[in-house]
Amino acid sequence: MLTTPFSAATGTSTVPTITGRQHSPSPETLASLITTSKNITQLLQIHAAAIRHGFHNHPAVNFKLQRSYSSFGRLDSSLALFNRTHDPNVFFYTSIIHAHAADNLHMRGIQLYIQMISQDVEPNEFTFSAVLKGCPIEPGKLLHTHVIKLGFDSNMHVRTALVDVYSRGGDLISARQLFDTMPERSLVSLTSMITGYAKHGDLAKARTLFDSIVDKDAVCWSVMIGGYAKYGKATEAITLFRKMLRSKINPKEVTLVAILSACGQIGAIESGRSVHSYIQNHKIQINVHLGSALIDMYSKCGSLEDAVNIFDNLKNRDVVTYNSMLSGYSMHGYHQEALLLFHKMHKINHIQPTAISFIGILNSCAHSGLVSIGKGIFLSMKRKHKIEPTIEHYGCVVNLLGRAGFLNHAYTLTNTMNQINIKPDPIIFGTLLDSCTLHKNIELAEKIANSLIDQNLANSGTYILLSNLYAATSNWAGVAHMRTLMKTHGVEKEPGCSSIEIDNKVHEFVAGDMNHPKSAEIYEMVAEVNGWLVGHGYRPQTEVVVQDIGERERVRSLEVHSEKLAIAFGLISTKAGSSIKIVKNLRVCLDCHEVTKLISKVTGRRIVVRDRNRFHHFVDGVCSCGDYW
């Protein structure tokens, strides 16, 4: 049953203003009016006129209508027109297949292709370009045999589409072979190949090809920058972005989204802010994508105020925007705000939370010890929102329970998961081990760690956590045993690394680092800080040191933790009274946490530390995490 406007032929609708009522238009006039129509309303009027004047079966009119509906995003209308076309030819088929591909409905596109050949309509090179666009690799391989059989494989567009199919599908060897044997390379085919490498993490190969291009356009710059951003190469992404601007190529929205994500990863707020200024100076509309990216960047760079400001000023917000804001609140320990926003989002604004929304809100509960609220939300996922919890959600709840000291309950949950076929992984057990360390529960920790080691599932974190736990309880034999195990299993500890951004440049420090040009001044500052600490009766938290060394060395090893060096550098490089922002790759240790509290009190500075899990805002000797992290 066709609906309006297809059923309008018998109706008595008013005459469309655009076509006039006095004379009967020719099909050619209608066709050209369709081509120049500006919006869906105009198109509907012309369509109604075509029906009234009996041209709705005219091939050219029909074809143009079908294409225009597609281009206005009305695939349903386009398909309805296609379906009432008798014996559609290759143009009709190609066009409708393309419309489906453009809407990410690749399997429907392939079905139409199959329908086409079963009705003996011969596909041409245009058809293959359309049906291969964005097509998954398996059906793509099948289509490839058709391409060869019909002799279209040297066509530039078809070949590029094939390179793209194999490239995105991860078969980079085949993609490269098709690419290398192309009769002629184009910027588009090069970009397709680069995309393949960039998407699958081979950034070196991507970069080599990228550098070989003389005239790069915005798309290939975006692909390369996006690849770096995706694989955590934030510094490379930012450097390349600056190069892009110097090359006078205007970044597209996707480029800006990628670069904001890179800034967020390393907490480069000055770079992030300059991207924000770029957006404002170039009068680029902050839509949901850019809005979400800005919220995410500001949150991760420690400025929740800016994130909230962006959020409040957005005209449109989608679920991604809400999720970004939710995780921003969660990261910064604003659990009441997170709960309120979560409530507002689905109760007032009728935006259905997604699996990611629940990760944000459950993390928020975990960070603030809201055990019963968290449990309630977790249960509501399935019952109320019909969202099946994944391993990540279980991870949040294990963390929630474990941190709050309900270790056995958390452990039981990992067994429950097993029963419903969600196999707990080393990450979840790592979370639980972490909680065991916090509550010094050696018995459970050993049970978990040993079972992980036995199953060959242990990662560096497993050994380190157990080692930390032994150290915390002065069990040096245990620490030594862990170190031996790590050596025999070839596991290395990820070195702690802290960074600080000064004047648009990110400075990185590892423990005991002497590589910085200002090392001498940094260590002088460290000594000065130690002086303050002594004056305030501070006692070093040596229990966090994992080596069995003398007390003096233990104190010394704490003094050169990477975050202390970064803070010292911040103190000597910024104006008195200004805030200091540090980004750390691991969780902040107990000693650094205590020391930072004292530094904030003595200097009157606000110190913001982003660790692996969350933000700590140190103001006047108090941390926003309430010492619960």
Added chain:
DNA sequence: GTAGGGTTAG
């Protein structure tokens, strides 16, 4: 009359 390259959140 029909064609090829880039998306964001945990």
